[in-house]
Amino acid sequence: MVAMSSVPRLFIDAGLSSGEKVSLSDNQANYILRVMRLGEGAPVRVFNGRDGEWIAAVVPESGKRASIVPERQTRPQVETLDLTLFFAPLKKARTDFVVEKACELGVRRIQPVMTERTQSSRVRRDRLQSVVIEAAEQTERMDVPEVFDDVPLQAALEDWPAGKPLYYCDEAGDARPMREVLSDASSGAAGILIGPEGGFSPKEREWLRKNEQIQPVTLGPRILRAETAVVAALTLWQSCVGDWQEHPYLPETENG
Structure with a gap:
């Protein structure tokens, strides 16, 4: 049983929905693959400020690139006070x-x-x-x-x-x-x-x-x-x- 607080968390400037692959930026891919040393299927938490927070799976790709695939929403979106x-x-x-x-x-x-x-x-x-x-x-x-x-x-x-x-x-x-x-x-x-x-x-x-x-x-x-x-x-x-x-x-x- 892994605490989600220990799972890397990324801001993704793209829509998030179940099963829809999203490409990571070069910096994010480097962080996930080389700094955190996460492999295929490893969990990451992602959010975009619109669609809530999701658990997603890492998908390594050719070279230094990587994507993530959102699997399930863990928190609904909430609005920050004005x-x-x-x-x-x-x-x-x-x-x-x-x-x-x-x-x-x-x-x-x-x-x-x-x-x-x-x-x-x-x-x-x-x-x-x-x-x-x-x-x-x-x-x-x-x-x-x-x-x-x-x-x-x-x-x-x-x-x-x-x-x-x-x-x-x-x-x-x-x-x-x-x-x-x-x-x-x-x-x-x-x-x-x-x-x-x-x-x-x-x-x-x-x-x-x-x-x-x-x-x-x-x-x-x-x-x-x-x-x-x-x-x-x-x-x-x-x-x-x-x-x-x-x-x-x-x-x-x-x-x-």
Whole structure:
């Protein structure tokens, strides 16, 4: 009896249905055949964010290629709560950390925003998408957050839906505590905005404070690094209005 938690798990960007063969990418094939050393018929878990999670069998092919054949669905598809993270990109490793933790903490969309004090002048969306795919595979998520191309701060927020809260973490500390604000929240759908190192400029803060849809909140008396603020804010949101009250997923056994 094999615990499914020990079976490799892959995100597949294709439809999943019983008996329908799906080709693996070169990187996935290399991981399955050479890193994990799985042979023909070995089980893998696969998901695509639409069709639930499946147990599939490995099918080695010529050269370094491989496919999988889904056999049975182990979990139906579930929808992630409607949470968007807006953040100012940091240096490469710290930006990777932010998007990885955002995936682990249940964010549905990740929107980099360029501010007057943003440290990075360019964001590689394809690389960040790869980071969140790997994080989703490892954390039992049933979907993968979407990472968007970076846009200017005001352009990112000007079309935010009316009535949907957007919490702006204000490093000045003169706002209500985030936990207190979240205690009044009537819906889980929301956005969270984290600024750059050094904070938003006075002009940006003035614009944010004038926008009635944006609720300033504080994360406490200390000035947090941007990546710490992301984790703190998402943790508060999940514990107050998110899905942390739900029962954890316990992987079945191969025969269970």
